[in-house]
Amino acid sequence: MSSKPTVFVSGASGYIALHVVNELLSAGYKVIGSTRSDKKAAEVEKKFGNNPNLKTVIVPDIAEPGAFDHAFEEYGSEIKVVLHVASPFFFDTTEYEKDLLLPAVNGTKSILESVKKYAPQTVENVVVTSSLAAIVSPKRMAEPNALVTEKDWNDTTWEGAGADPVTAYCASKKFAEEAAWKFLEENKSIVKFRLITVNPGYVFGPQLSSDSVGDVLNTSCELINSIVHSKPGSEIQPISGPYIDVRDVAKAHLLAFEKEETFGKRLMLVEGAFSLQQVADIINEEFPQLKGNVATGEPGTGEELLNKSARYDPSKTKAILGFKLRNLKETVYDTVDQILKVEGRA
Ligand code: NAP
Numbered sequence: 283m284s285s286k287p288t289v290f291v292s293g294a295s296g297y298i299a300l301h302v303v304n305e306l307l308s309a310g311y312k313v314i315g316s317t318r319s320d321k322k323a324a325e326v327e328k329k330f331g332n333n334p335n336l337k338t339v340i341v342p343d344i345a346e347p348g349a350f351d352h353a354f355e356e357y358g359s360e361i362k363v364v365l366h367v368a369s370p371f372f373f374d375t376t377e378y379e380k381d382l383l384l385p386a387v388n389g390t391k392s393i394l395e396s397v398k399k400y401a402p403q404t405v406e407n408v409v410v411t412s413s414l415a416a417i418v419s420p421k422r423m424a425e426p427n428a429l430v431t432e433k434d435w436n437d438t439t440w441e442g443a444g445a446d447p448v449t450a451y452c453a454s455k456k457f458a459e460e461a462a463w464k465f466l467e468e469n470k471s472i473v474k475f476r477l478i479t480v481n482p483g484y485v486f487g488p489q490l491s492s493d494s495v496g497d498v499l500n501t502s503c504e505l506i507n508s509i510v511h512s513k514p515g516s517e518i519q520p521i522s523g524p525y526i527d528v529r530d531v532a533k534a535h536l537l538a539f540e541k542e543e544t545f546g547k548r549l550m551l552v553e554g555a556f557s558l559q560q561v562a563d564i565i566n567e568e569f570p571q572l573k574g575n576v577a578t579g580e581p582g583t584g585e586e587l588l589n590k591s592a593r594y595d596p597s598k599t600k601a602i603l604g605f606k607l608r609n610l611k612e613t614v615y616d617t618v619d620q621i622l623k624v625e626g627r628a
Contacts, residue, residue, distance in 0.1 A: 288312040288360045289539075290353070292344065292393060293368025295322040297500035298411065298482075300329065300490040301532035302365060307333055309536060314357050316341040316350070316368065329491050344368050344389030350396035358400035363539050364475070366393050367411040369458060371451065371501050378450035383443060386454035387461050394465045394473075402473045407539035412459040412479040414524050414552065415452035418592065423523055428592035430524075432481065432550040432599065435460075459548075478538045482531050482551035483524030483594070486613040488620040495624040506617045509562050509577055518579030522557035522587045524594045527608035527616075534603055543602050552596040553607040560584035564614045571627055572618075 289306050293299050294315025303326070306313050312335045317323045323338035330336050339353040354361070368389060375381040390410060397405045419436045422428050436456040443453035459479055466477045485502045489495055499507045505521065534551055538544050559579050566573045566581065600607070622628040 286311045287362035288314060288357070289363040289365060290357070290361045291315045291365045291367060292341065292350070292389075293317075294338065295326050296367060297489065297494070297503065298485060298528055298531055299365075299367040300326070300494070301528050302367060302535045303330065303336065304490055305532045305536050307335055311335070311363075312360075313337070314339060314353070314361065316353060318342050329493075341368075343385070344392060345385035347388075347392065348396070349389070350393045351399065354396040354400035358397075359404055361401055361404060362406050364393065364397060364405055364408045365411070365535055365539075366390060366408065366462075367535075369411070369454070373447035373451065373501065375447060378444055378447065382447070382450045382454040383440070383457060386458040390458040390461050391465060394462065394469075397475065398469055398473050405473070405475045407545075408462075408475045408477050409535055409538045410459060410462045410477065410479045411535070412462075412481045412548070413452070413455040414481050414483040414550065414594075416455040416459040416479075417481055417548070417550065420448055420452055423592050424590075425592055426590050430592050430594045432548045432596075476545040478544045478546070479548045480531070480534055480538055480551055481548050482526050482534075483553075484556070485526055485528050485531055486617050487528035487608070488616045492620055492624050495621055499621075503617055505558060506561055506565075506614060507621060509558070509565055510572065510618055510621055512577040514575060514577065516577040518559050518562050518577055520558070520587060522555060522591045524552040524554070524596075525556045525610060525613065526551045526553050527613040530605075530607045533605065537603055541602065547602070549602065550594070550596045550599045552594045552599075553609060555588050555591065555594060556610050557584040557587040557591075559587060560610060561614050564611055565618055568611075568615055569618060569622065571622070 289311045295317045314337045316339050341349050369386045370382050417434045418430045419438050438453040443450045562579050563581050
């Protein structure tokens with residue numbers, strides 16, 4: 283029996299990427315993961331019990347020209363699949379172009395340039411972890427009559443991205459994904475790969491291992507963590523949007539290159555829509571030790587916010603994926619349960 287091919291995963295130390303690496307190793311793939319430092323590489327390797335099928339390479343900054351060259355020069359001849367997951371996802375900056383837009387766009391171009399240079403005929407599939415943010419702008423997310431499908435594009439301009447950090451992050455994902463499709467169009471006579479993008483909504487669900495649970499979690503899970511650590515009577519932010527569980531996102535990254543129906547497509551990874559009020563309701567209902575000790579907002583009103591926001595139609599992607607996605611209660615429950623176990627409050 284022939285062994286499974288080697289998959290390159292950028293940003294392997296991140297929240298989603300660790301789940302992706304876990305799925306890949308469990309399915310028998312060999313993995314080469316990039317991290318920013320030796321320290322992070324050692325942490326990642328340790329999480330997988332120093333599995334011989336996992337190698338790491340150091341890419342300190344994806345925004346640097348030629349950032350991935352050394353990795354593809356060394357391993358390009360064996361890499362069949364590239365999963366480009368790394369991209370800045372944080373809001374605590376005022377330098378949107380430097381910290382969000384340029385690393386997202388240049389990182390995407392950079393990894394594709396390295397494929398072109400060192401593995402144009404070896405790499406068969408490239409999956410770019412894009413986002414629902416590339417499909418829809420924050421403004422349109424708040425439009426009650428908007429129906430969002432994978433055909434849509436966030437219409438924020440480069441200049442408009444300077445409005446606030448959330449708008450800037452969303453635009454960084456739009457411009458990065460655009461750059462990937464453009465690269466393939468301009469280089470299709472040179473490279474062999476098919477391009478697929480996965481476009482998840484807000485990703486929730488447990489960290490791959492509990493040693494990643496600190497005071498502050500990754501940007502999306504921090505929305506849940508902040509309610510777990512909120513004070514009774516404090517406000518629940520009027521946030522709503524599409525959601526998906528991280529374990530389903532990881533599975534979808536594999537199907538994205540394993541199933542031919544996905545080639546050339548954008549996979550809109552959305553189970554449904556959520557509001558933070560619904561998350562607070564689940565937390566208060568499911569965890570007696572938190573009930574009344576954390577923010578409650580206005581219980582039962584979460585649906586109303588959804589009626590005032592955009593709707594999402596991920597039916598085409600769901601049909602391609604062909605597996606049942608975890609619902610809001612399960613993803614929120616598992617996120618909170620892990621936090622409480624780590625804090626000795628479960
Ligand atoms: P995360 O934990 O912050 O992961 C991001 C990864 O990218 C980290 O490994 C980070 O390394 C790396 N990275 C960022 N900027 C870099 C740079 N300039 N040079 C080198 N490495 C860099 O966040 P995540 O939620 O897993 O996000 C992973 C991907 O999914 C991103 O592309 C994000 O846009 C996308 N996404 C996330 C969500 C969500 O709700 N979580 C939804 C849709 C799409 P360090 O940690 O070492 O900085």
